[in-house]
Amino acid sequence: MAANSDEYSTEVLIIGAGAAGLLAARELAAAGRRVCLVEARGRVGGRVHTLLPPGFTQAIEAGAEFMHGEVPLTRSLLREAGIAWQAAEGQTYQMQGGQLQANADYFEQLPLLLEKLYALATDMPLAAFLTQEFPGEAHAALRTFATQFAEGYDAADASRVSAWALRDEWAAGGADDSPRPVGGYGPLLHWLAAQAQAAGATFHLATPIQEISWRPGAVEVRAENGATYHARQVLCTVPLGVWQLAAGQPGYLHVVPEIPAHRAAAVQLGFGSVIKIILEFETPFWHDRLPELEFLLSDAAVPTWWSQLPAPTPQLTGWLAGPAAHHLRDAPAETVLQQALESLSYLLATPLAALQAQLRAHYVRNWGSEPYAHGAYSYPTVGSAAARAALAAPVADTLFFAGEGVYEGPYGGTVEAALVSGQVAARLVLARYSS
Numbered sequence: 001m002a003a004n005s006d007e008y009s010t011e012v013l014i015i016g017a018g019a020a021g022l023l024a025a026r027e028l029a030a031a032g033r034r035v036c037l038v039e040a041r042g043r044v045g046g047r048v049h050t051l052l053p054p055g056f057t058q059a060i061e062a063g064a065e066f067m068h069g070e071v072p073l074t075r076s077l078l079r080e081a082g083i084a085w086q087a088a089e090g091q092t093y094q095m096q097g098g099q100l101q102a103n104a105d106y107f108e109q110l111p112l113l114l115e116k117l118y119a120l121a122t123d124m125p126l127a128a129f130l131t132q133e134f135p136g137e138a139h140a141a142l143r144t145f146a147t148q149f150a151e152g153y154d155a156a157d158a159s160r161v162s163a164w165a166l167r168d169e170w171a172a173g174g175a176d177d178s179p180r181p182v183g184g185y186g187p188l189l190h191w192l193a194a195q196a197q198a199a200g201a202t203f204h205l206a207t208p209i210q211e212i213s214w215r216p217g218a219v220e221v222r223a224e225n226g227a228t229y230h231a232r233q234v235l236c237t238v239p240l241g242v243w244q245l246a247a248g249q250p251g252y253l254h255v256v257p258e259i260p261a262h263r264a265a266a267v268q269l270g271f272g273s274v275i276k277i278i279l280e281f282e283t284p285f286w287h288d289r290l291p292e293l294e295f296l297l298s299d300a301a302v303p304t305w306w307s308q309l310p311a312p313t314p315q316l317t318g319w320l321a322g323p324a325a326h327h328l329r330d331a332p333a334e335t336v337l338q339q340a341l342e343s344l345s346y347l348l349a350t351p352l353a354a355l356q357a358q359l360r361a362h363y364v365r366n367w368g369s370e371p372y373a374h375g376a377y378s379y380p381t382v383g384s385a386a387a388r389a390a391l392a393a394p395v396a397d398t399l400f401f402a403g404e405g406v407y408e409g410p411y412g413g414t415v416e417a418a419l420v421s422g423q424v425a426a427r428l429v430l431a432r433y434s435s
Ligand SMILES: Cc1cc2nc3c(=O)[nH]c(=O)nc-3n(C[C@H](O)[C@H](O)[C@H](O)COP(=O)(O)OP(=O)(O)OC[C@H]3O[C@@H](n4cnc5c(N)ncnc54)[C@H](O)[C@@H]3O)c2cc1C
Pocket: 015, 016, 017, 018, 019, 020, 021, 038, 039, 040, 041, 044, 045, 046, 047, 048, 062, 063, 064, 065, 066, 067, 068, 207, 208, 209, 210, 237, 238, 239, 242, 253, 274, 276, 367, 372, 373, 375, 376, 377, 402, 403, 404, 405, 413, 414, 415, 416, 417, 418
């Protein structure tokens, strides 16, 4: 309800229209709360961004793409929205030192690694664990592969990521079953937004929030454009990367009075970078060398690639994550594109000029330098369960927190994590509401 043109009053203000904020908005509005959702970007979705850039013939995913594992809430919402999903298909290849292997058991030493991980009495960072348990030249390949996997899949820094958390993830084989929502994740998030709005929630897009001033039961939130929001409760779903900013950095979110325990918890957690490079070619010319290519894992500068199989679109997606992506977070898109093409030239044994002649469209998304994200997704560090709980803890039944970064459970760093955290936080907001 507008008091004047730039002053608004509501019961619950939600900051952030990603998966967590949208699901919470739907739940709270459906429960009869007056809900206003403010979002910095001019679109909903956050780290879900399905788009069709010029030159592409099939929509691409700049952010989330796969459903990693069972993801029960995601599947149930997709069903409710009438959106199907489709298994990825094809062959996994590995290329190391110029040697190409089809259907490679790329993690053949996993049983040995797990045996040592289960014997580990105290948690420690992966890098320290590998040095301790697998020293010397004999284990160099195992150390390299475990490090590449943690950096590539979890976008983690091996010197910080928790060995115990990786043990649980690797033992569960989470990366094995990874379908995609048909048409991308975007339609699911747009559907959630429409549901929230149909239940009465109002959305203010292109409204970056700068400051949250609070006392029990009353919050004043100031946006960059001068708008002010008054609410009894605020649910903040900004990414961990925003909470990790230091005072004075662009995008820093002021909280008055400060919430030091939350800030301290945020910096204990890991938040990795990812660069996605999506290329569409005239033809799927790689079929000759890599028939039925689904995934390609390698030692190239841009090491991981995948196709869109079973969709026949001649698209390849390059993936650079963890410290290597962080290192390039300020690199121009052309530099990243050049590295990607050079990597592909090596992997496909095809001259650069031939690749460029085939290239129809390209898209580079560098999440480490993206405002309102400052990274891609969180990863578990030693002691991160306590830190996540501290970051998720409500303040005076007035400030609440959600988003994949505060989720603790088997689906860390995913859309599922964000959705679950949004649902949990919405229920907490309702339970702590005093009339
Ligand atoms: C490259 C990439 C690939 C991924 N791949 C997968 C995958 O295959 N499968 C999977 O399940 N997950 C994947 N993820 C993770 C998944 O996208 C996220 O976990 C999930 O989308 C996070 O949702 P969220 O609501 O927690 O945060 P977000 O989606 O980031 O939403 C937070 C919102 O807050 C807004 N915001 C930030 N600051 C402010 C401010 N000051 N004022 C107002 N609004 C603000 C942001 O603009 C954003 O819209 C991937 C992520 C990336 C980046």
